[in-house]
């Protein structure tokens with residue numbers, strides 16, 4: 001498959017714990033308005049605005065880091081169906097864990 005004429009590499013940046021459980025993530029096009037720094041800043045802002053705990057809800061680790069990885073997509077538009085599918089799967093996972101009894 002040939003890349004679209006206006007393609008820019010699409011990266012996915014994840015905010016992860018040491019065991020690679022993802023707290024929050026964002027897809028972005030390299031060469032556009034975003035840089036690794038602006039994306040990291042946005043993810044931290046989202047974490048604060050959504051009142052997401054600054055530690056992993058699965059393993060409890062507070063040692064979080066960013067990871068930037070090149071996706072196989074040539075544009076964000078091309079990536080959107082896959083991103084939407086992943087977002088829905090994450091929403092269902094959150095709902096599942098929210099229904100489980102909380103440890104004291």
Ligand SMILES: [Zn+2]
Pocket residue numbers: 017018019020021056057058059060061
């Ligand atoms: Zn974790």
